[in-house]
Amino acid sequence: MKRNEETPTNEIFFDRIAGWLKETGEVFVVLRFPNAAGSRDYTFCKSLESVKELVARVPSATDAIVFRKPQLPFRGKVTDVFISEVFRTIPEQTSYLIVNLRPEPGYFCCGRSGSSHAELAEDLKEFTEMEVALGIEPPWWEADNENMISLKKDGVGVAY
Numbered sequence: 001m002k003r004n005e006e007t008p009t010n011e012i013f014f015d016r017i018a019g020w021l022k023e024t025g026e027v028f029v030v031l032r033f034p035n036a037a038g039s040r041d042y043t044f045c046k047s048l049e050s051v052k053e054l055v056a057r058v059p060s061a062t063d064a065i066v067f068r069k070p071q072l073p074f075r076g077k078v079t080d081v082f083i084s085e086v087f088r089t090i091p092e093q094t095s096y097l098i099v100n101l102r103p104e105p106g107y108f109c110c111g112r113s114g115s116s117h118a119e120l121a122e123d124l125k126e127f128t129e130m131e132v133a134l135g136i137e138p139p140w141w142e143a144d145n146e147n148m149i150s151l152k153k154d155g156v157g158v159a160y
Helices: 010-024 048-057 080-089 117-126
Strands: 027-032 040-045 063-067 074-077 096-100 111-114 131-136 148-152
Touching: 010 027, 010 048, 010 063, 010 148, 027 048, 040 048, 040 111, 048 063, 074 080, 080 117, 096 117, 111 117
Parallel strands: none
Antiparallel strands: 027 040, 027 063, 063 148, 074 131, 096 111, 096 131
8 A cells, every 4th residue: 555655735735625626516535544453434525624624633644535536426325226226336346435424423424345245235234224325445545646635634654
């Protein structure tokens, strides 16, 4: 997992996200927490203010990885119809991500990922009748590019 050798400044990070929000109206954020065995949380932001509040809330050295293009296109309540559509669209052996869209107050969206239809079926059982976003897992481990930018909060920590 190679990330950036250095992270962009806050100004570059937030300016780029502001432009993306004007284009798309929403960005997807992956939060990778320090010293937490790779623990990640997820959220969707519709304003620059919400991205700034999010970054302010997380611990120092947290990676905030933001995606420009719409992510996790299947959204809605997990029902039999929802599940059928997902299985028709996401190929077997493709990494997926499910995000709970209604987390407990004060928490981020928790997620579940895997790479087989058997895993997906098990995960979807746990989300039955819940509002979720689901799709192919965004490549949060890649280096920044025209569709993704990351920031290590406070510039603390080692690039990986």
